Amino acid sequence: MFSKVEKVTCVGAGYVGGPTCAMIAHKCPDIQVTVVDMNSEKIAEWNSEKLPIYEPGLHEIVMAARGKNLHFSSDIPKAIREADLIFISVNTPTKNYGRGKGMAPDLKYVESVARTIAQHAGAPKIVVEKSTVPVKAAESISFILREAQKNDTRLAFQVLSNPEFLAEGTAIRDLSNPDRVLIGGESTKEGQEAIHHLVSIYERWVPRDRILTTNTWSSELSKLAANAFLAQRISSINAMSAVCEATGADVREVAHAVGFDSRIGNKFLQASVGFGGSCFQKDVLSLVYLCESLNLQKVADYWMGVIDINNWQRRRFADKIIAELFNTVTDKRIAIFGFAFKKNTGDTRESSSIYVSSHLLEEHAKLAIYDPKVSEKQIRMELGNNVDKQIVEKLVTVCADPYEAAAGAHAIVVLTEWDEFKELDYSRIYSSMQHPAAIFDGRLILDQPVLRDIGFRTFAIGTAPDQAYNLFGSSGCC
Numbered sequence: 001m002f003s004k005v006e007k008v009t010c011v012g013a014g015y016v017g018g019p020t021c022a023m024i025a026h027k028c029p030d031i032q033v034t035v036v037d038m039n040s041e042k043i044a045e046w047n048s049e050k051l052p053i054y055e056p057g058l059h060e061i062v063m064a065a066r067g068k069n070l071h072f073s074s075d076i077p078k079a080i081r082e083a084d085l086i087f088i089s090v091n092t093p094t095k096n097y098g099r100g101k102g103m104a105p106d107l108k109y110v111e112s113v114a115r116t117i118a119q120h121a122g123a124p125k126i127v128v129e130k131s132t133v134p135v136k137a138a139e140s141i142s143f144i145l146r147e148a149q150k151n152d153t154r155l156a157f158q159v160l161s162n163p164e165f166l167a168e169g170t171a172i173r174d175l176s177n178p179d180r181v182l183i184g185g186e187s188t189k190e191g192q193e194a195i196h197h198l199v200s201i202y203e204r205w206v207p208r209d210r211i212l213t214t215n216t217w218s219s220e221l222s223k224l225a226a227n228a229f230l231a232q233r234i235s236s237i238n239a240m241s242a243v244c245e246a247t248g249a250d251v252r253e254v255a256h257a258v259g260f261d262s263r264i265g266n267k268f269l270q271a272s273v274g275f276g277g278s279c280f281q282k283d284v285l286s287l288v289y290l291c292e293s294l295n296l297q298k299v300a301d302y303w304m305g306v307i308d309i310n311n312w313q314r315r316r317f318a319d320k321i322i323a324e325l326f327n328t329v330t331d332k333r334i335a336i337f338g339f340a341f342k343k344n345t346g347d348t349r350e351s352s353s354i355y356v357s358s359h360l361l362e363e364h365a366k367l368a369i370y371d372p373k374v375s376e377k378q379i380r381m382e383l384g385n386n387v388d389k390q391i392v393e394k395l396v397t398v399c400a401d402p403y404e405a406a407a408g409a410h411a412i413v414v415l416t417e418w419d420e421f422k423e424l425d426y427s428r429i430y431s432s433m434q435h436p437a438a439i440f441d442g443r444l445i446l447d448q449p450v451l452r453d454i455g456f457r458t459f460a461i462g463t464a465p466d467q468a469y470n471l472f473g474s475s476g477c478c
């Protein structure tokens, strides 16, 4: 093949392709990295001062490497031709049509990149599947590439699986100090050589014992398994949050006590209004679909439970809001604090805010939405995909700050755990609201006793009912 990787191309300039390649360029000044995308507006943004995605620390490393060894381009054929190693980092969303609709990942973008590589390669390449895909997807990519090889003897391809484990909001931290890098490939001499080339890129900054090499199928399945395990933890603690509310236990104390067991560990036990993001639901559904295809219905049902609890938790929270607001939210102004699926990102894909807001809109609540990183256009687009666009037009206001959103509202609903929500002047907010004023904390970030002292009725997910139903403030009454 070649002795050293000198040029890397990444197809897909999204949340994964952009930050991952910026990190490779940052850590490997001797490697030329080009990120390409079919969306030329996105490429223009990557080449501008305002990058298309918000990630703490990303701007700095892009600005330092851009124009030197990091390039963003729309010329996909050229970037493929020139590269030694090509990452496929395109989206693999849940299919919304045809066979597997609502369950299977849509692999049309991955396949289309494989075909483009086959067409323009011109020389041997290592093709790295970075997108999250079902087990055996690498086989389809290899098949397409092998066909091209038959017609052009200059060509040779090795396909590796190298799933990405970064989380949004902490992408740069995760990329610079990953728990592990996983690389799967063939056991042949050529396969091992390709693995070695990719290892040699990561080992510039990742300790060798954290770079795991496996066979291709283990690598592909490990990505789905990791996300399924993580999502399962959230559904487990969210299931417990309902038990806490019904019994007087506090989910924070339960999570703390359970997480103290070193076999369980204390991470990822934060009860919430449900997990969101582009990955967990999609990847668990992909695993469920895979199990069904393999006639492993019991296994499929087991993992489907994780999704069922998540949907139930969102609905349960919305129903709680309606019940606590005297069983009707019609025409009531409700301030929604946070629309992103987690803090420190502007990404709204599968955000629980979409679902809780939609349930409230279906009851004709008037929503005043504030998020520090999500645009009005994005909020309207997400809600418009879920409820009647005319209802969104009529009942949704997007506010420039949280004080404006809360003014005149009957309730505040915290749906994203942005740090700034912890530091607001809640006395000022309280005096601007309708009374009785309620706060529903779907992220457990606010100080409930302080809020109750101000006069708020408070409800926090997974906390005791006497706090949830405190109609008369902390002084108690009647």
Ligand SMILES: NC(=O)c1ccc[n+]([C@@H]2O[C@H](COP(=O)([O-])OP(=O)(O)OC[C@H]3O[C@@H](n4cnc5c(N)ncnc54)[C@H](O)[C@@H]3O)[C@@H](O)[C@H]2O)c1
Residues within 6 Å of the ligand: 011, 012, 013, 014, 015, 016, 017, 036, 037, 038, 039, 042, 076, 089, 090, 091, 092, 109, 110, 112, 113, 130, 131, 132, 133, 164, 165, 166, 167, 168, 278, 279
């Ligand atoms: N977002 C995350 O945090 C994350 C983390 C780990 C893994 N993943 C996985 O990585 C993959 C990419 O996710 P993402 O969030 O970066 O997606 P994204 O939607 O942000 O970016 C994908 C990009 O690929 C481009 N694209 C699609 N088809 C193309 C083609 N044929 N040619 C050129 N460009 C094309 C799109 O225009 C888009 O800009 C997915 O499989 C996802 O499951 C995502």
Ligand SMILES: O=c1ccn([C@@H]2O[C@H](COP(=O)(O)OP(=O)(O)O[C@H]3O[C@H](CO)[C@@H](O)[C@H](O)[C@H]3O)[C@@H](O)[C@H]2O)c(=O)[nH]1
Residues within 6 Å of the ligand: 132, 164, 165, 166, 167, 168, 169, 227, 230, 234, 267, 268, 269, 270, 271, 272, 273, 274, 275, 276, 277, 278, 279, 280, 283, 341, 342, 343
């Ligand atoms: O204790 C927790 C932890 C997370 N969440 C929620 O879970 C969702 C997902 O959060 P997180 O996993 O931090 O973000 P993602 O960017 O979706 O990252 C996940 O999905 C990526 C895409 O596959 C993987 O690469 C990452 O390893 C995996 O953490 C968000 O809505 C969080 O608010 C909770 O409710 N409670």
